[in-house]
Amino acid sequence: MTLLETDVLIVGAGGAGMYAAISAARAGAERVLLIDKSLVGRGGATIMAQMTVAAALAEESADDWRLHLDDTLAAGRGLCDETLASVLCEEAPTRIREMGEWQVGWARRDTGRIAQVTAPGHSRPRCCYVDFLNTGPAVAATLRRQVSRIDSVRRVSNLTVTDLVIADGAVVGAVALDTASGEPVTIAATATIIATGGLTRIYRRNSASANMGGDGYALALMAGASLVDMEFVQFFPIGHLAPRLVGMDPIMWDPFRYKLGGRLLDGAGNEFLARYGSTETDAYTTPRDIASYAITQEVAAGRGSPHGGVYLSFEHVPATALREAFGPVIERLARNGIDLARAPVEVSPIAHYHMGGIVVDKHMASAVPGLYAAGEAVGGANGANRLSGNAIPEAMVFGERAGRSAASASRVAGWRDSAAAEAVERIRELGEGRPGNVAAGGLLDELRALMGDDVGPLRNAAGLARALARLGDMRAALGDAAIAPGRECNASLADWFELRASLIAAEAVTRAALARRESRGAHQRADFPDSSPEFAKSQSVAMELAGSVTAGFGR
């Protein structure tokens, strides 16, 4: 068995994880280990982002991080952790400029200033980007390049952490499945950072990479850490639905709405946002939670488009303006049979981001010694609804902080093989393969459908209770799920561990959603349509020793 040792272990190599690695090395950590289920710097959410990155750079007009904070708190519908939100807004400009020095290629005006546009929910132009739809790939490539230059950072791809290892109440490392060999690997670490992103992959319609199944939340819960705001899953209102589009991220339409003001229309071709309190006219200003709710309601009322969404139309925009705004994207759309001058596309809400996550302090330290979190895996900064453009700065700012904190962490407890034995044995045993009536992959598909139907953008008590019951059955079925033989690159073995984590994450969302008997931000209850002052507080989720997940407002 492979035994690894490191000062700082970073689980997940997307934007937050890579930034954490750079920062841990910069802060003096001699050994940094950056690992990913997928390929380092290729998976996760950052690489999928197209636009935009919010930071009070004041390049286009006067701005201040406190104004960015005001907008973040307003979008969060009263639930933001103000300490974390302040850290995010105050340090975002430094990180954005550092990325600029690393040649990420922020779009600039003719004057040389970084271009900033006004995204929904922002009081002024604050969101920078890399043209055309290239922000995430450019950020990921830049961080990959920086990480690869640092000798003290060791990268390992295709290593899936299945369990954190606890000794004397502290996290002292992890046990991982090496996908290629199917063998267990132990990793002794002084500090461990969870940078696994969110859980949007547990929804049928999602804009996630394949590795966003909520692993980090399950790992944190099993290690004794708490989660917060887990009921708040952000549904991106205008995810692409039809016609079939490949080679593009399904959330690609947003920047074009900023630039061109695309119109949202119901199945009969009528505008509808105004009926849900939107004041949007030509500019695109409707916040994500309201737009998602409006579209979901229109479809539920039978006024949707043929594939169950609404229309997004640019037919009123002259062809020259389309060409100028979309650039080379026009050809990519044409290859998918889409001509915006002639016909609308269909869009509908798609799981995009998770506001909830691991409870940390401003140093990104959880309550469990040795355990830190970074990026989307962190909960609280965005409250009940994330402001557009805050996800990538969150990855960078929290990643940088987590790396710095973890580098200076002192050892609380030493590694003990006995503490890792159960997790190691589980990988060995399941790797033998076994027959069974149900496959983990099939259950994962069922889980995604269940979450989409019963724990989606519009919820009610009956649906949530049904989901909880089924999640319990699926957790029971996990014990007997079939695993194909052959250890090497065994997809069904990887599925089993993904399902184990995803079921825990799904239960955390569902329990919290059931307990919040009101509507607020991204959490909308058909049976409790209004916000209630009684619920103007966050809810935390924990796991009991026996493995049951509990949610509650008491702190």
Next chain:
Amino acid sequence: MKTARLSIRRGTGDEPARYEEFSVPFEDGGTVLDALIWIRAQRDPSLAMRYSCISANVCKECTIAVDGKVVYACTTRLVADRTMALDPLPGKRRLRDLVTETRSPRERL
């Protein structure tokens, strides 16, 4: 319902070439990656392949050979009228089925 047919090279390491044929549902605009995901979910959960971003074509992990040509599975459309041959990337060490050793030497254990 229309179907598409895929002949997929199976097996680990240096095992002799063995192809397995699958019929998958064909929908307009459907891709080879859609078909592989469908096979894993509905026919054979052990089918090994790489993918991450799922059709956005940003992760570049799903490179394989289709009918002898190196392509991304996520942007290659299915065809209904003949059998498509799927092979792992040529010139790379094969690990299992369509998975080859595409990790940088510095990113391995």
